[in-house]
Amino acid sequence: MLAPVYDIPSLADLRARQPKQQPRYEDAAELERALAALSSRPPLVFAGEVDDLRDGLARVARGEGFLLQGGDCAETFAGVTAANLKNKLRVLLAMSLVLTYAAQVPVLKVGRIAGQYAKPRSKDTETRVIDGQEVTLPSFRGDAVNGFEFTAEARRNDPQRLLDVYNASSATLNLTRAFVSGGFADLRTVNTWNSDFVRNANGAGERYQALVEEIEAALAFMVACGIDDEQMHTVDFYSSHEALLLDYEHALTRIDSRSQLPYGTSGHFLWIGERTRELDGAHVELLRHVQNPLGIKLGPTATAEDAIGLADRLDPDGTPGRITFITRMGAGRIRDVLPDVVEGVRATGREVVWVTDPMHGNTYTSSTGYKTRSFADVVDEVNGWFDVHDRLGTWPGGIHVELTGEDVTECVGGTHDLAEADLAHRYETACDPRLNRNQSLELAFMVAERLRTGLQGRNNPVQQFFAREL
Template sequence: MASPQLLVRRPEAPTTDSWSPAGWRTLPITQQPTWPDRDELDAVADYLSGLPALTGVEEIRRLREELALASAGKAFVLQAGDCAEPLGMAATASARAKHRAITSLGERLTRELHRPTIGLGRLGGQFAKPRSEPFEAVDGQLLPVFRGLMVNEPEGTALARQPDPYRLLSCYYTARQVVAELAQAGGGVWTSHEVLILEYEQALTRLDEVTGEWFLRSTHLPWVGDRTRGVDDAHLNFLAGLGNPVAVKVGPSATVDDVLRICALLDPHRRPGRLTLISRMGQQRIADHLPPLVRAVVDAGHPVAWMSDAMHGNTVRGAGGVKTRHLDAIVGELTTFVEVLRGHGLEPAGLHLEIAADDVTECVGASVTDESQLGRNYRSLCDPRLNNEQADAVVDALVAAMHR
């Protein structure tokens, strides 16, 4: 990749309280690549900090207001898109397809649930991935794991797997193209992505001079995954000072104390629309693990929006060791999620999916009748996504569960 002209590091902008965009650097941090040259990474991040923001403050505030409606049962969120976004023209073509899919599914949900649907794309920044192991064996060679195109390449060679800080710039320019593509497609879909490489996110965090609030302007809704949700760690504390609405994924290892501490850190003032919790338990665990968490958050008075990610807790190794997900497990978890929320007097606020917006064969169910068909059209950079027919089936199951 071509190197930009690197700038001398500028001092941090003044802060209005004890939080600053760089404060995460003093805290423990997990799921990070081993960058070959930290000075080079910081220089790239400094260059990024001088580039235009990707989202507007007023847009972010409007989304926060809409998410407040979802937390009150007056709207519904459909968050969907790629597991890991491609770069360049492939990303803009993918964004067009995702926009069509999210809009179409959202219109169905609006009709069936009799409430407006808020469309959120895993788009314009979904370039970095947490992984269960830092290394993997490829053809007898131990290599760093693929962590998304913000970090390295998926090809199984030592050169491809070496983290490259200049990839942050490629991701920024691709994200800018995706945001423009979504606007040209008619808008109506907000951007969201997992916050993982904090050098990138810090560079795109900007101070609103009018209100004194800091906003992450790489996206509208940043979220932290289940692997990086430590309350004393860097990722959650980075979210804590932002004016954006924020989300956290909560898996089966989360305790009541964990979740209450997350709420206290990210939603200390109990503001509707500020915090979304995304349940990703797995079909076999949700009935036992989710109810005490929901009950504790209700009792503590936090008006969070509860969403279901019924995909990530149901990932298995299929034929030949390829990762897949079974539609019946996804539907089973989603149905239980609705029952648990309703049992605590709450309305489910949303659905979080990984979709291809294309006829891929990465998950089993509907048109993909068994695992032997997975190799027919498996194109994901990382995790398996639903094809169009499977996404329709999940939405059908959600509607049926909501009408019970």
């Protein structure tokens, strides 16, 4: 294995590796000014918070918890509002509640928030026919790079947007911290998190309401017995995003004053995408230096050798909680591809977190022209992922979902049986289709049931954990 490294590579070195999925800027001097300003800004997250998350992920890797990671496919600057963030937190807290109570599993909560402003694209340019003429412009790469509107001005790659990302992420983190520590996440107010959702929904909403009533009765009993633990009033909540834009990530990589070790301070949990996980690539080179827990996306072409090579490169010491493999193989491939990868990694003796991303491998274009996903395919991939881990006796450690707190119509199926004809009603995503709040909650119940079923008859590490704690 490689020796651990604690310095930070230069931006020139990273650029010399010809990194993929990077925007091309017209004015190099304008970019350097933006990066200089960004480098002088305070960190967005702190080393102690990152260490706490890594410790939590180490417990998940041992089978003592479950990771719930979710949020927008691509955040937008316009979406940085208290109402929008509150709605996302409501859904994630409700999903966490279902998983914790129904499956009796401690849940680590991580949002795709405060940094998910850039997206990889298949092509650098996009062509449309306007007034009978073909017009070609740069592809929309997220608000971190350019604008969604199909005009030359909006699609210009603007380095000033990197500072806008910082400002938007800072505001989002401040709001999040205020919500989760200021009473919004208090279990005693659980019935208000989704009161309007429960009133206007059926299926998952009704099941959620019944669960809430059980929890409220249990909480009332605990209070009557004199138990009022501080953990019932606040929750730990962490941020995550794909570390795609190397200029931005490099500018926010800092040396911790306590340990003198480098940390990526743009977010607590950073991941490397399927398109940028080359072993000697620039993304792996930068992230192998930082102390953050790291996610690695593995698609249907991934092999055990790929996974092992990346783990060795990014985590030569085998640090507990360091590596999370996020599989995105598609409903039709998961049962065939995943077993060899899991068995190969397990044979090395590593304890990693295995997470399913059932969204990205199940995208298609509908007959009405919208990019969409079938809820049935999402559920099938999650079931296939559980099937593999149940058969191998490995711990299914978490789920990574693109979702929103709004009643959008972007994915077909679910309790309300959305059809392709319904997609135009509220199709609001800036990039990929997301589960709406009803579909998200329905998925949480399904995952909780699989966890509960899988734990039966096992040498249950979760119960052992609670026994030690009590």
